[in-house]
Amino acid sequence: MKRDFDVVVVGGAMAGAGTAALLAATPATQGLRIALVEPRPATPPAADAPLDLRVSALSRASQQLLERTGAWTAVAARAAPYQRMEVWEERQDPAGPDALVFDAAELGEPDLGHIGENLTIQAALTERAEALGVVLLRADLATLEATRDAVRLGLGDGREFRAGLVVGADGAESAVRRQAGIDTRGRDYGQRALVAHLASERPHGDTARQRFLDTGPLALLPLADGRCSLVWSTLPELAQELTQCPEDEFSVRVTAASGGVLGRLVPTTARASFPLRLMHARRYAAERVALVGDAAHTVHPLAGQGINLALLDAAALVDVLGEALAAGDDPGELAVLRRYERWRKAEALPAIALLDGIQRLYLGGNPLQSRLRRGALGLAQSSGTFKRALMRRALGVAGEVPASVRRAPS
Numbered sequence: 001m002k003r004d005f006d007v008v009v010v011g012g013a014m015a016g017a018g019t020a021a022l023l024a025a026t027p028a029t030q031g032l033r034i035a036l037v038e039p040r041p042a043t044p045p046a047a048d049a050p051l052d053l054r055v056s057a058l059s060r061a062s063q064q065l066l067e068r069t070g071a072w073t074a075v076a077a078r079a080a081p082y083q084r085m086e087v088w089e090e091r092q093d094p095a096g097p098d099a100l101v102f103d104a105a106e107l108g109e110p111d112l113g114h115i116g117e118n119l120t121i122q123a124a125l126t127e128r129a130e131a132l133g134v135v136l137l138r139a140d141l142a143t144l145e146a147t148r149d150a151v152r153l154g155l156g157d158g159r160e161f162r163a164g165l166v167v168g169a170d171g172a173e174s175a176v177r178r179q180a181g182i183d184t185r186g187r188d189y190g191q192r193a194l195v196a197h198l199a200s201e202r203p204h205g206d207t208a209r210q211r212f213l214d215t216g217p218l219a220l221l222p223l224a225d226g227r228c229s230l231v232w233s234t235l236p237e238l239a240q241e242l243t244q245c246p247e248d249e250f251s252v253r254v255t256a257a258s259g260g261v262l263g264r265l266v267p268t269t270a271r272a273s274f275p276l277r278l279m280h281a282r283r284y285a286a287e288r289v290a291l292v293g294d295a296a297h298t299v300h301p302l303a304g305q306g307i308n309l310a311l312l313d314a315a316a317l318v319d320v321l322g323e324a325l326a327a328g329d330d331p332g333e334l335a336v337l338r339r340y341e342r343w344r345k346a347e348a349l350p351a352i353a354l355l356d357g358i359q360r361l362y363l364g365g366n367p368l369q370s371r372l373r374r375g376a377l378g379l380a381q382s383s384g385t386f387k388r389a390l391m392r393r394a395l396g397v398a399g400e401v402p403a404s405v406r407r408a409p410s
C-alpha cells in the first residue's frame, strides 16, 4: 500500500511537537517523511507578553531535547532556572533540619531544571519541526485503521492519508489510543490542581518550594519575572471555593497555606483548576501505533514529571526507530514498537508507582501518617546517596537515558 508519510504524529502539544521535531532533527531518523496533526497549533507569545498561566518544570533531559531540536533559545528566553528545591510537611519548619532540601551544587550541576512556559515550548517545537521539514496538518484525527502494511488516517476535514506509523500524542483522552483498542487503568486522585501566578513579599530566590498539606501539596515555582507559579492540589470543593473567592480572601488563604514562607502572596492572574487523574495505558504500542506523553500515562503534578516523562518517551521512540532504520527494519512493525514499549514501561512504571505512593502517604490528617511522612522527608534529607539518586532521577540524567537526549560527556 502506498504511504503518504512514514510517520504521522497526532497531537501537537509538548509530547507530539517534541516527537516530530526530534525525529526530524536526529540524523538516524531525519530521512523520514513526517506529518504533525494538530487542530490548534501553538503560536509564540509576543516578547513582552506576560507569562502564560501554564508552566512546567523542565528536567535536564527535556532541556537536551529542546537544545537538539533548536527550540531551547526561545524557551530559555522566558524560563527561570532554579538552584534549590525545598520540601516540607504542614507540621514542619521549612528551615528545620528535617525539611528535604535539594541543592544543585550537591550534584555539581548549574541548576535543578527550569520553569518554562508550556505555550512557548509548544510553539518553539512546532516552529522547529516545520523548519526541519515536518508537514503540519491543521485538523483533528477522526478515524484510524491499522493493517499489517500501513495505517489509514481520516482527518476531521475529510482528508485521508496512509502512514507507516502513527504516534498518538493526543493527550489523556487520546483518540489514537481508543481507536487502536488500547485499554487504560487508573484512578481519580480526588483532587484538583489550582494554578495562578502570585507576587510574593519576599523574593523566591530561584528556589522551588513544596509544602505538603493534609489536603494535598502546594507548590510555589519561581518564574523568570520574579513571580511564583502556584500549583495547589487540593480537594475539589476547596479548589472550587478558592477559584471563586474574592482576591483579598484568596491572598490571605494562600499565604496561610504556604506557611508564610515567602511572606504575603497576592494573585496577579486569573485562577484556574484542573482535575487530577492517575492513568496508565495497558500497552504503549499496537500494530503501527505508539503512544507518548499523556496519551500513555498521566501522573500527579506533585513532582512536576508529566512533561519530562513525555519528552523521554519521545526520545526513546526516536532512538528505537533510528536503530530499526539502521538495521533495515520497517519502523512501524510491532516487534520494533514493542522494544519502545518495554523500555519506557520499565522506566515509567516505577516513577508512576513512586508518585502514587507519595500522593497516598501525603494525603490526610491522621497523626500516625503525619509522623510517617515527616520521618520519610527527614530520612531522605539525611541519606546523601538516596537524595542524590532522587535528584538525578528528577533531572532525567539517571536510568536508561535515550541517546537522542543524552548529554555530551564534559
Ligand SMILES: Cc1cc2nc3c(=O)[nH]c(=O)nc-3n(C[C@H](O)[C@H](O)[C@H](O)COP(=O)(O)OP(=O)(O)OC[C@H]3O[C@@H](n4cnc5c(N)ncnc54)[C@H](O)[C@@H]3O)c2cc1C
Pocket (backbone or CB within 6 Å): 010, 011, 012, 013, 014, 015, 016, 037, 038, 039, 040, 055, 056, 057, 058, 139, 140, 141, 142, 169, 170, 171, 172, 174, 175, 193, 194, 195, 231, 274, 292, 293, 294, 295, 301, 303, 304, 305, 306, 307, 308, 309, 310
Ligand atoms: C496543574 C498541572 C500542573 C502541571 N505541572 C507540570 C510540571 O510542572 N511539569 C511537568 O512535567 N508536567 C506538569 N503537568 C503535566 C503536563 O502538563 C502534561 O503531562 C503535559 O501537558 C502533557 O502533554 P501532552 O503533549 O502529552 O498532552 P496535551 O498537552 O494534553 O496535548 C494533547 C494535544 O493533542 C491534541 N489533540 C487532542 N485530540 C486530538 C485529535 N483527535 N487529533 C489531533 N490532535 C488532537 C490537542 O489539541 C493537544 O494539543 C501538570 C499538569 C497539571 C494538570
